Amino acid sequence: MLGLRYYQRIRNCSKQWSKFRLFKFGSSCGNKYFWTAKRFHGNSNSQSLCIPEQPLEFCELRNGMKVVCAYKSSDVTTVGFFVPAGSMHEKCKERGASLFMEHLIFRETRCRDQLQIEQALEEIGGKLGALAMHDMFLFWGTVPSCDIEKLFNLLGDIINNGIIVNDEVDKERFTILHELQEIDMDGERIVMDYLKNIAYQDTELSKSVYPETCAIKCLSAETISSFRDRFFKFNLMTIVCTGGTSLATVNKCAEAYIICCDEDSAPSPDSCETQDHVPLPLSYRFSAIDMRHRDDDEKLAHVALAVETPGFGQINDQYALTVAKDIVGSWDVTCGKFSTPSGGGDNNAQSVAHYAFNYNLCHVYKSFNIAWANTGLWGCYFACDRMLLQDTLWVIQNEWFRLCTSITEKEVQRAVNQCKTRELAKLNSSIDRFFDIAVSLFRQGRYEQISQRLCKYDEIKANAIRDIASKYIYDQCPAVAAFGPVENLPDYTRIRSSMYRLRY
Template identity: 30%
Template sequence: MASKLLKISKNFTAISQRLKCSHSADFQAALSSLNSPTELTVANNNLRVASQSSDSEITTVGLFIDAGSRYEEASNNGAGNLVHRLLLKGTTKRAQADLESEISSLGARIYSFTSRERSALYGTCLTKDVPKLVEILSDVIQNPKLSADDINKLRNDILRESSDVEANVEDVVFDYLHAVAYQGTPLGQTVLGTQENIKSLSSSDLKYYIDTHFKASRIVLAAAGGVSHKELVQCAEQNLGKLDNTFDGEAPVLSRCRYTGSEVRLRDDSLPYAYFALAVEGPGWSSPDRIPLLIASTAIGAFDRSQGNFEDAYELCHNYKAFNTTYSDTGLFGVYIVCEPMQCDEISRSALKTWHRIANSITDAELDQAKNRLITQLLSQQSSSKGICEDIGNSILSLGRRAPLGEVVASIQNISNQTVRDVTDKYTSNKCLVVSAVGPVEQLMDYVNLRARMYLTRL
């Protein structure tokens, strides 16, 4: 084991030297975590408790839940987003002012989110205060107040968000992208929910959502930092040991969400730029194709003209970003582009040509650069207790385990040039793509022509 760690350490050092990047501290912090495995304990009520310990005076601890818009029905779409915004508005034991005061007295910072497959509530505090923060978080998810006044205030905030297209164009593009990619399925629903639902969801609807999804077997208590795993398990038993794990009906499960190649265009010539995304279906979390396609996405890269780091191939863009969004059993591999209205056609052609080039002739130099960039991003994300805690929670929910950092890095390093080409070809060549476009997009070529360009000419 020691020799393996030494070999990984040398690899990290070599990568850092080749990149000459400014993340040397991140590399060292992430490297130190190699000797500290992620410990996992399953409580009597099937709550999972997972942690990674380090020599730190701070700890991030949180609750990660299998709940999100993909688990919602059309009739209650948006309930999860409304619930997560209400969680810190007070409980049946604590008024909102008291809750905020207690969190503030700890010097803690609380984060929360709801996505299509995940909800989370977590915070960073001094390690000595972990038991108190676990108690607070446990109270928040088990005894939310869900007052009508708070619901109405949040309802208005969410309605303003959903109607403000110009302030959230990128979000709108990706919501439409999911809507056309997964038509008629829960994965096509937005996280915010429909305006009709936002206006009509009541406290009883939200309570039903919590009672259905906030079950012990669907939750991971995750922590990273100076915390002791044994003490964390004790905190879980004290505060979450009575968390129910019985379901009135069948337990919520993820149904297969059919992918359908298609497009949606919301033409609005009042917007200054054209915003659009092109994508194909990608693999799910457990697929062996996930990492090779992630490398391909990293090789394509991203840039922002305002930061002066644009590339010659996409010098006509204002913003360009490759993405590889992954869900339990599917995903979306594509590019998001912001450009001048009259450049849509040329840039979309270049984007599809890039997919074909990666599938046909990515160079070893490009592959090495993409691997190094991906490893750098990975280490940067896991150089803090917050990043590690998020990774623990998401990994346990997605895969049932968290792979050691060295294993993940090795899996990236071991991907061959041929594998990246083959996997990119598998997901892009002659596949039906999805298109989502907002703004002055008249010049974006029609779907039939875009689809025709998905054929790959072999060299």
Template identity: 20%
Template sequence: MTTSSTRGPASQPARATTKTLSDGAKRTTLPSGLRIVTEAIPTTRSASLGVWVGIGSRDETPGMSGASHFLEHLLFKGTHKRTALQISSEIEAVGGETNAFTTKEYTCYYARVLDADLPLAVDVLVDAVADSIMEPADVETERGVILEEIAMHEDEPGDEVHDIFTEAIFGDHPLGRLISGTEESITPMTRNQIHGFYRRRYKAPQIVIAAAGNLDHATVVRLVRKALAGTALDSAPADPAPPRSGSKRVPTQKPHVVVRNRDTEQGHLVLGGVGIGRRDERRFAIGVLNNILGGGMSSRLFQEIREKRGLAYSVYSYASQYADAGLFGVYAGSAPGKSDEVLDLVRVELERMAVKGVSADELARGKGMVKGSYVLGLEDTGSRMSRLAKSELLYGELMGVDDLLARVDAVTLDEVNEAATELLTPPMSLAVVGPFDENAFGAHR
């Protein structure tokens, strides 16, 4: 229920609005456009808080590739009120934890504490995100840390192959670039460039502050407003930024093979192609399809490749969805000498599913897996907090748990089979990391 309006008469200052959402969650929109979303869970003794910024690696120019991730590191390095040590020690002193992560479309800074310590978490986290001073010495320190992180990532072929696959699909488009940036982009990036990106992009309308746990919504709003006072995010009235638009088609590459030679004990491969955007109504059918194909130990790929033949320890399918694009892939890691056989089996299974479809029993099991994983994933305050923030930031609305489960239940056999035909029939790209010659998979082109 709305308790006040965002815009009063011209002579009166703008006011905040509060609305009750699905499942008892509440959202307050401040005059600046910043949103505060909470869910009260009285049975817990903890609270999770997140400051979510609708800016990620796809918002960077080629020369600033990695800037969002660089910021993720720097915002914990000190403000006008706190040093880096104080930011971490104040939360750890009460047994809490804080961290952050960057994606292609948003960045999250979060903390988990005892319910009584939520005021402290709000003050520390909002201070860090809103008022970073970004000392030049800290920029240089974190530059070295990030370059080590990039090098470490290259030593993890099971992770690297997914980045290669994503680039094979999206090419030079920002969705195809590494979230971390590269050595070539991070090394010359200056403090002024990063600070400018920070102040241009980290605006109140782009930010959602979410909290879940044993809390009171009005109290959280007061705490946030107090922490924001006098910072750059305590800004002039504005409307919240809408969810990222999906109106433009993201260009993709023609299907091709990319082989990255590495002296590894396993061959790592990802086979797949273009998927769908996150607001596409087919996402529920594809979620069910994904579980049937490679979402668990009872999935087709796991049974055929690991259980029956013992050719791979890890094999699974997955779907990644963005505002206006997506991808669908199958990963497998096996002994290099078995990679060809594994790849052939994956292709056979994809073709069989695309041509013959899935059974009614598989449909029921796939729906059960989707529903179970979703509900079981909401058993802690951190996942509840993430659900609130993603719903607000990415969709502009919070779908109730019962509504979401009903959408999964409504998926039909025809919808899953149509999704299988569309996703699994076209020519696909292949990314491989392992001790292979670049032409080793020429037959799979």
């Protein structure tokens, strides 16, 4: 440890400081809303980029369903829906309903059985997918743009006529139980699931998408149908279309295949029926707590620790925290000395990865930044041998402290470039574009164009990272989850005391 700390002092001997300018973006015009990036004076590489992104177009159907369209000249179109029907919205008797919906939503309707649905997809070369999350549920389909009307026909049948039958529930029950067995063999997924559960214990966010085994065995088709009927309402659903289909075409297809009730029969916003089905606001309360499951039969110890962040509630802080996450980075033993930029060894820019390679500290570590609407978790997961827990934890926490005090402009610029590359990559896939728009609209309440995000990332400098780290990381109480041979992991009081320095 003496050699590590001496090496750290050498790396921290030089500090670069610069001014951070904060800008606000966003405007809306008329019935169709869009946001455009402002031009800035100064050096910004994003201003010279030609980003193939059109403004989003919005409209609302006569049944209360909202439509969002991101048109782009493309031969492929993705049409999806997002609903506030995640695991946090499940009642006690409905635990696991959203997960079963992920498996069963495309299984059968009153007009089509599973074989007919598969044949309809094969005729147009389409793909369907669904995903259950903590706070929302998404399902989508991707087809050639010329067959968009056939996709709406199929999705309209699934929404209006979808049914849940006992035989299909019994089949998927075994599939989900098998998935749970696979999760039990993945230490990372175990501790990350535990981390969310203990950090928000006794709140809605503590409900995992994967419930207890007994809940999966007891869930019935009637309970799943009740969960579906409670949330899959027109006024709670939003259509998101990305790719080569215009808003006029989407509106026309939705009116023809999804709306099955007259305008007079659609529930009004003030009706009792609508108010009964509107989900309650996100309920959360962060708890700084330590949870350890010691199992000496495991080869590696898996540890995850995180502090609370504001999530999408403070979007400018969220951008800076994302950059800070990329500064810490990730690494695993499969990365060779001359591997990719996410590889390892002496050629890796991240300090933690450099230590992990040269001192054989850990097998893998991953920095993460999980954000919901009004809260989030920022931290790091790592897996190492039982006798190296203390050293690995010290290196990670020391890197967090360095974010607060001596991070350099070069490191920040590298992380900013990685963030900008990820944002630009979302434009290449209609499915990635759908996820980006749906998550932003649901959790943030608005959508920022890619060009706006790039400009915001360009404005993040080293002093902004130091300020944001001092605000959310320095001297904060973390939540800790550990699994495996964790007897050598320092106790919580020592972990908490390492979150600050008396001399700082």
